[in-house]
Amino acid sequence: xxxxxxxxxxxxxxELCSVCLCVADAEVSCVFMESxxxxxxxQGDSDGDAFIKWTLMKDIQTSIHSYFSNQDQLTQxxxxxxxxxxxxxxxxxxxxxxxxxxxxxxxxEGRYKCSSRGNNDSxxxxxxxxxxxxxxxxxxxxxxxxxCVLPCSYRGTDVxxxxxxxxxxxxxxxxFYYNKDQLADQNQxxxxxxxxxxxxxxxxxxxxxxxxxxxxxEGRYKCYTSTYSGAYESFINLKIHVQGNRxxxxxxxxxxx
Numbered sequence: 001x002x003x004x005x006x007x008x009x010x011x012x013x014x015e016l017c018s019v020c021l022c023v024a025d026a027e028v029s030c031v032f033m034e035s036x037x038x039x040x041x042x043q044g045d046s047d048g049d050a051f052i053k054w055t056l057m058k059d060i061q062t063s064i065h066s067y068f069s070n071q072d073q074l075t076q077x078x079x080x081x082x083x084x085x086x087x088x089x090x091x092x093x094x095x096x097x098x099x100x101x102x103x104x105x106x107x108x109e110g111r112y113k114c115s116s117r118g119n120n121d122s123x124x125x126x127x128x129x130x131x132x133x134x135x136x137x138x139x140x141x142x143x144x145x146x147x148c149v150l151p152c153s154y155r156g157t158d159v160x161x162x163x164x165x166x167x168x169x170x171x172x173x174x175x176f177y178y179n180k181d182q183l184a185d186q187n188q189x190x191x192x193x194x195x196x197x198x199x200x201x202x203x204x205x206x207x208x209x210x211x212x213x214x215x216x217x218e219g220r221y222k223c224y225t226s227t228y229s230g231a232y233e234s235f236i237n238l239k240i241h242v243q244g245n246r247x248x249x250x251x252x253x254x255x256x257x
Contacts, residue, residue, distance in 0.1 A: 033153045033204075036104045040097040040114035050116070052087065052097045057111040064112070065099055067092070080107060103155055106232045137220065137235040143243050148213050150236045152206040156227025161196065161206045166235070167219030174208055176201070189216065213240055 042050070049070075056062040056078075065085040066073040072087070084102045097116040101108065142148030150163070163173040171187040174194040181196070195209045206225050210217060221236045 033103055033105070033155075036101045036108075038099045038101065038112055038114070040099065040116055042095050042097055042116035050092050050097075052092070052117075053115045054085070054099050055113045055115070057113050067097075105155070106234070137237045139237050139239070141239045141241060142210075142213050142217075144213060144215070144240050146213055146243075147209060147211045148217075148238070150208045150210065150221055150223070150238065152208065152223035152225065152234055152236075153204050154206050154225035154227060154232060155204055157202075158227060159201065159206065160224075160226040161201075162222075162224040163194070163208050164222045164224070165190075165217075165219055166222050168216075170222075173210075173221065176206075215240055 038054075040052075040054075042052075050067065052065075052067040054064040054066070056064055062078045062080075063076045064081050065077065065087065067087055074082075077085070081101075086100045086102075088096050088098060088100070097114055099112075099114065138151060140148065140150055152161075152163075154161075159176075161174070161176040163175070165171040165173055165187075171189070172185045173190050174186060174196065175182040176196055183191075186194070190210070193211045195211075197205050197207060197209070206223060208221075208223070218238055218240045221238060223234045223236070225232050
């Protein structure tokens with residue numbers, strides 16, 4: 001059973017004018033490495049004079065996407081978001097200022113603000129999103145003594161890949177950099193049982209293949225990838241079960257069997 005690793009964004013929309021109007025929370029779930037839509041609306045602007053600005057609110061405000069004079073204005077866009085953001089142009093005149101963010105990664109977490117204005121607004125109106133993520137680990141279930149694939153993806157070039165078994169004290173499972181495996185620090189428990197999909201690394205596949213799966217392999221794993229565009233981490237919970245029995249070994253221990 002494989003559950004896609006998800007971000008959970010809790011979005012709170014409110015208007016800032018002479019009076020602060022609070023609107024009910026909306027919940028958006030985004031899938032790692034896929035597209036995500038952050039909603040934002042304003043009073044429609046039929047004259048094409050809408051202003052839209054998306055900002056990531058961290059220690060320093062980061063410009064994500066701007067739109068005015070009837071076109072995107074991306075000269076101030078942060079490099080981390082370059083090529084990954086878009087608006088729904090055909091719907092802006094209807095008041096849709098929602099942002100589409102592609103290839104969602106862990107660094108995208110944080111608080112987002114959408115400032116939007118049309119020439120029909122009086123007084124000037126701002127719509128803001130507060131975004132918080134709740135992250136769930138990817139769940140992977142594998143059959144005892146067989147092979148298993150732990151999924152991991154990244155974007156960029158000249159990648160460094162490190163796999164760790166976190167639940168066992170950050171044991172080094174597999175490393176790859178300088179375009180080849182680096183196994184000098186690999187824990188002996190995994191020796192000869194791990195491999196990457198070398199022909200797919202250049203396309204962003206950092207998944208780990210584990211053969212001869214053992215009971216001791218159960219636990220939480222971390223996939224760390226680093227490229228020139230940034231460093232990312234994802235986590236996988238691995239459970240082992242006997243073929244024909246969906247209960248994992250850890251479940252059987254809990255149930256006293």
